[in-house]
Amino acid sequence: MVSPIQTNLDEHTAAHVAELFRAFSDTSRVRIMHALIARESNVGALAEQVGISESAVSHHLRGLRQMRLVSSRREGKEVHYRVDDEHIITLFNQGLNHVRQG
Amino acid sequence: MVSPIQTNLDEHTAAHVAELFRAFSDTSRVRIMHALIARESNVGALAEQVGISESAVSHHLRGLRQMRLVSSRREGKEVHYRVDDEHIITLFNQGLNHVRQG
DNA sequence: ACTACATATGAATATATATTCAGGTGTTTT
DNA sequence: AAAACACCTGAATATATATTCATATGTAGT
Numbered sequence: 501m502v503s504p505i506q507t508n509l510d511e512h513t514a515a516h517v518a519e520l521f522r523a524f525s526d527t528s529r530v531r532i533m534h535a536l537i538a539r540e541s542n543v544g545a546l547a548e549q550v551g552i553s554e555s556a557v558s559h560h561l562r563g564l565r566q567m568r569l570v571s572s573r574r575e576g577k578e579v580h581y582r583v584d585d586e587h588i589i590t591l592f593n594q595g596l597n598h599v600r601q602g
Numbered sequence: 603m604v605s606p607i608q609t610n611l612d613e614h615t616a617a618h619v620a621e622l623f624r625a626f627s628d629t630s631r632v633r634i635m636h637a638l639i640a641r642e643s644n645v646g647a648l649a650e651q652v653g654i655s656e657s658a659v660s661h662h663l664r665g666l667r668q669m670r671l672v673s674s675r676r677e678g679k680e681v682h683y684r685v686d687d688e689h690i691i692t693l694f695n696q697g698l699n700h701v702r703q704g
Numbered sequence: 705a706c707t708a709c710a711t712a713t714g715a716a717t718a719t720a721t722a723t724t725c726a727g728g729t730g731t732t733t734t
Numbered sequence: 735a736a737a738a739c740a741c742c743t744g745a746a747t748a749t750a751t752a753t754t755c756a757t758a759t760g761t762a763g764t
């Protein structure tokens with residue numbers, strides 16, 4: 501399904517791959533991502549669902565936004581976050597499926 | 603491509619998903635996984651390729667083995683590691699592709 | 705302008721993690 | 735049985751990270 505021929509992976513690329521996976525390497529972020537894949541949401545709602553402070557959610561979202569894993573749009577006082585990258589959704593769901601299937 | 607209906611992700615499942623992605627969240631482990639996906643290898647060879655001590659490689663491999671992301675078989679003095687789970691290979695390569703395509 | 709609300713930011717802290725070093729275990733050869 | 739090789743393990747350390755608290759910024763309504 502993917503490139504068969506492989507050479508040594510350079511440190512720079514490896515670091516970026518690690519960074520990508522690290523985005524999903526925390527329980528709170530996983531729950532945030534899962535919620536956002538289901539539907540667009542704002543900081544307060546996410547904080548309630550995940551069970552951490554709004555500040556903590558905001559910190560996580562900043563990281564996810566900087567990596568372009570989520571996008572945001574302001575609507576009045578609220579800021580709505582969403583996941584619009586299908587590739588990322590697939591990647592995340594594949595991890596989830598792997599866990600669910602044992 | 604994956605389950606469309608989604609409810610709140612429970613903390614336990616989220617923790618396991620995070621744990622899975624955390625396995626690929628370190629530069630050295632990414633390089634180890636990449637090498638092992640290309641071909642079966644042993645600790646010494648991996649240490650040389652990745653540029654860390656054999657001890658460090660061994661520590662990483664223990665974690666990966668415990669998560670059943672790699673399997674090992676002894677052959678004389680050497681222990682050969684490999685990645686035999688196609689699902690995991692696909693997951694890893696999808697992360698790599700995402701990075702390579704920017 | 706003031707208040708209330710939603711989110712963001714920075715500092716502080718506590719916990720996790722990657723690595724190395726020193727020494728230990730298992731295997732082969734002599 | 736001793737030496738050499740490959741790997742593993744535990745402790746120590748240094749760095750990264752998640753979270754909270756306090757405070758700041760932005761927005762809407764009065």
